[in-house]
Amino acid sequence: MAETILTSQEFDRRMTAAQEVVRKNGLDAILVFSTESEPAAVRYFSDYWPSFETAAVLIPAAGAPALIIGPESLTFASSRSRIAKIIQLMDFRESSQPEYPGSTLPKWEDVVTEYKLKRIGLCNWYLFPYVMMTELARAMGGIGNVIPADALIRPLFMKKSAAEVACLRASARASEAGFKAILENIRPGMTESELCGIATAAMTAAGAECTGYPIWCCSGPNSDQAISRPTMRKIRCGEIVHFSIGAKVEGYSSSIGRPVVLGHCPDEIRKFLQVGLDAANMTFDVMRAGVKSGDAARKVHDFIKAQGYGDAILYGPAHGCGQMECEYPFLETSSEYMLEADMTFMQDMFLHRKGMGFRWEDGLLVKAAGPAEMLSSYGRKINII
Numbered sequence: 001m002a003e004t005i006l007t008s009q010e011f012d013r014r015m016t017a018a019q020e021v022v023r024k025n026g027l028d029a030i031l032v033f034s035t036e037s038e039p040a041a042v043r044y045f046s047d048y049w050p051s052f053e054t055a056a057v058l059i060p061a062a063g064a065p066a067l068i069i070g071p072e073s074l075t076f077a078s079s080r081s082r083i084a085k086i087i088q089l090m091d092f093r094e095s096s097q098p099e100y101p102g103s104t105l106p107k108w109e110d111v112v113t114e115y116k117l118k119r120i121g122l123c124n125w126y127l128f129p130y131v132m133m134t135e136l137a138r139a140m141g142g143i144g145n146v147i148p149a150d151a152l153i154r155p156l157f158m159k160k161s162a163a164e165v166a167c168l169r170a171s172a173r174a175s176e177a178g179f180k181a182i183l184e185n186i187r188p189g190m191t192e193s194e195l196c197g198i199a200t201a202a203m204t205a206a207g208a209e210c211t212g213y214p215i216w217c218c219s220g221p222n223s224d225q226a227i228s229r230p231t232m233r234k235i236r237c238g239e240i241v242h243f244s245i246g247a248k249v250e251g252y253s254s255s256i257g258r259p260v261v262l263g264h265c266p267d268e269i270r271k272f273l274q275v276g277l278d279a280a281n282m283t284f285d286v287m288r289a290g291v292k293s294g295d296a297a298r299k300v301h302d303f304i305k306a307q308g309y310g311d312a313i314l315y316g317p318a319h320g321c322g323q324m325e326c327e328y329p330f331l332e333t334s335s336e337y338m339l340e341a342d343m344t345f346m347q348d349m350f351l352h353r354k355g356m357g358f359r360w361e362d363g364l365l366v367k368a369a370g371p372a373e374m375l376s377s378y379g380r381k382i383n384i385i
Contacts, residue, residue, distance in 0.1 A: 005170065006047070006250050010163045011082040014045055014156065015065060021152050022061045022121070029060040030121040030149050031068075031136075033128050040323035041124055042067075043251045044157065048081045052094040054129075057083065060115055068092060068111075071100050087111060091132045108139035121149030154328050157320075159342040164322065165365060167252035168344060170207060172363050172376035174247035175256045177206035178215070179379050182245070186385065188237050188262055192217035192230035195243075203247040212246035212253025212325045223259075224357045226314055226350050237263030240273075242358045246325050253325035255346065256376050257361030260383045272351070273358060273382050275307045280349040280360035283317045287345065287364060287372045293335035301333060304351070312351040321346045321363060341368040 022030050033056045034042035039049035045057045046067045053070030055077075066085040069077045070092035077086055088105050111117070120140060122128060125148040137143040160168070181202035182195060196215040203211065218228045219235040223242040235241050238261065246255025259273055279300050286296040300317040304310060318331035321344055329337060331345065342365070349360040363375030374380075 004250055005166050006163050008082065010161060011045070011047065013161070015059065017156050018045065018059045018153065019061060021156070022059060025121065025149075025152055027061065027119050027121045027147065027149075028117045029058055029115055030123055030153065032057040032059065032123040032153065034124060035127055038124070038127060038324070040251070040327065041153075044323050046081050046083045047251070048077050048083075049251070050092075051076070054092045056092070058087075058111070058115065066111075070094065071098075071103065071105060091135055108135050112139045119145050119147065121147045121152060123149045123153045125150055157322055157327065158329065159340060160322060160344050160365075161342075164252065165342075165344065167250045168254040168321070168363055168365075168375060171212070171247045171249040171252050171254040172256070174203045174206040174208040174249060175212075175245050175254060176376050176378040178203040178245040178247065179243065179256055179258055182243060182260070183379060183383065183385070186235070186241070186260065186262070189234050191232045191234055192219055192222070193232055195235070195241075196230045199243070199245050203245070206247070208247035208249055210248050212248040212255055213244075215246070216242070216244040218242045218244075218357075221355055224352045224355050226352065226357070226359075235262065238266060240269060240356050240358050244359055244361065251323045253323070254321060254344075254363035254375050255325050255361060256378070257348065257350075257359035258379050258383060259358035259360075260385060262385050265382075265384045269356070270382065270384075272309070272312075272353075272356075275304065275309050276349050276351045276358060276360050277380075277382065278307075279304050279317065279351075280347055280362075283347045283349065283372075284364060284374055285371045287318065287331070287339055287347075287366055288370065289339055289341045289366055289368055291339050293329070293331050293337050293339055294333055296339065297331050297333045297335060309351060309353070312353040312357075314350055314352065315348075317349055318345040318347050318364065320344065339366050341366055345372075347372075347374075 043049045056068040058066045067083040178199035195217045219241040220239040223240040241260045316332035320327040345364040365373040
């Protein structure tokens with residue numbers, strides 16, 4: 001395997017911590033499940049991310065873990081998995097359900113017997129398919145022996161190691177390259193999809209393995225969409241063109257969100273963008289170790305409301321990031337957890353009203369003292385071209 005930021009020792013540390021969670025909660029094992037579209041949990045423990053098929057990592061209370069994959073991925077998984085033992089199960093095949101006649105792959109019962117499983121935790125409970133749950137529960141002797149385990153595993157993800165922060169920094173640099181390419185090439189009449197292609201090419205040239213999620217360019221009325229995909233709409237002068245650009249480096253995604261206006265920027269839009277930028281900058285200052293998360297969120301939202309834009313708020317000013325660009329926990333006015341050093345978030349300021357919207361977004365590292373560190377800053381200003 002080529003030289004990477006994440007070492008074998010880093011993966012050993014993660015597995016040791018997870019096995020301690022298994023033992024502490026009286027389980028025989030935890031099964032960590034992932035899909036092609038949401039591969040983070042499996043990749044966190046194995047560095048493997050499925051293509052077409054699904055995957056899981058079985059983490060027993062003691063002994064060697066196993067990567068579980070479908071019928072076609074053995075050579076792929078063997079080439080990159082940090083976990084030596086690999087099990088193939090038919091249930092993990094692609095969703096078109098090919099039959100593989102004559103297959104002699106093991107079944108859930110074989111896994112349960114080999115690992116002597118009587119009580120198992122399931123991480124990514126809400127992603128796990130019903131048909132797969134039915135087979136697992138039957139092999140376990142009933143659904144009561146399969147326990148939701150997301151809340152048990154989440155604390156392992158919430159505070160990042162030095163290696164993980166290094167991956168996020170590299171991701172931020174590649175994301176900045178994507179936005180730099182946008183600023184250098186954007187012209188009226190280009191399509192949203194065309195601009196996303198420019199950003200994607202620049203990020204992969206700058207060291208990204210791929211995009212962290214589908215890159216967004218949302219222009220004019222499309223800028224009102226908090227979650228979106230690019231279209232063939234041609235961008236125009238005098239409207240908000242809103243970009244969300246994120247690179248993936250060794251599984252980690254740290255994105256940047258920026259609005260751009262071509263030509264004349266109406267005063268109403270300029271003021272709207274400035275309030276959002278000021279609130280985004282405030283987020284870095286209020287997110288400090290020892291502060292209750294809900295208190296930090298309320299300070300930012302109170303500022304926005306005081307400027308007369310309370311109706312433009314859709315969600316809290318930050319959310320966790322790591323192997324998912326948007327992961328637990330979220331920073332909401334209702335949040336109760338305490339901010340701690342080495343937590344990483346995306347400062348994510350999305351505001352929308354009157355059919356237009358924008359996002360200011362950058363990676364954020366909570367420090368032991370003082371305001372949070374900004375992982376990216378390129379183009380963090382009112383961009384009028």
